[in-house]
Amino acid sequence: MKCWVCSRQARGFAHGDGRFAIADPRRYPLDWVFCSQRCQNAFHKLYGNWREAKRFGSEEIEMIDASELEKAAMRGCLKAFGSVAGSIGFEKPLGDYSEAEALLVIDAIVTCYTDTMIEQHEETRFPPIKGLTETVNNPFADLEDPSIWNTPTPTPTGKTGRRK
Numbered sequence: 001m002k003c004w005v006c007s008r009q010a011r012g013f014a015h016g017d018g019r020f021a022i023a024d025p026r027r028y029p030l031d032w033v034f035c036s037q038r039c040q041n042a043f044h045k046l047y048g049n050w051r052e053a054k055r056f057g058s059e060e061i062e063m064i065d066a067s068e069l070e071k072a073a074m075r076g077c078l079k080a081f082g083s084v085a086g087s088i089g090f091e092k093p094l095g096d097y098s099e100a101e102a103l104l105v106i107d108a109i110v111t112c113y114t115d116t117m118i119e120q121h122e123e124t125r126f127p128p129i130k131g132l133t134e135t136v137n138n139p140f141a142d143l144e145d146p147s148i149w150n151t152p153t154p155t156p157t158g159k160t161g162r163r164k
Contacts, residue, residue, distance in 0.1 A: 004032055005039035013040045015047075073116040080112035081105060 001010040015032035034040040
């Protein structure tokens with residue numbers, strides 16, 4: 001059997017549907033098996049979102065736990081999508097795109113998203129230090145002698161050696 005999430009070989013993780021009694025065969029769907037707890041957790045997150053959407057009558061299931069930074073990066077991808085779609089032509093429906101055109105759209109969106117996420121990560125990599133007006137990009141930049149990291153360490157024979 002293969003994992004429902006990633007299609008690798010399942011390794012003993014499964015889903016039990018608690019809506020049904022223990023003796024009911026519907027409690028243990030045979031195809032809801034997983035290779036790892038990570039895939040099982042991802043499935044349960046998706047399944048939980050789907051059940052919530054159905055309970056409230058919504059057709060749309062939102063992305064799993066998108067942070068504000070991720071949502072901002074997604075909104076930023078609209079310009080990249082618009083520019084590529086404009087070069088292809090807005091009169092052409094998305095379903096009529098050739099494979100090369102679809103890959104252009106995907107490349108533009110994924111590149112924009114990852115670049116935005118990297119940019120946001122770099123901005124918040126080192127938190128601001130109280131009293132400093134600028135964010136510290138390299139906390140060791142003012143270190144005069146980097147050789148202090150190569151301190152002698154005693155060896156079992158009593159001789160000192162350098163750490164590498």
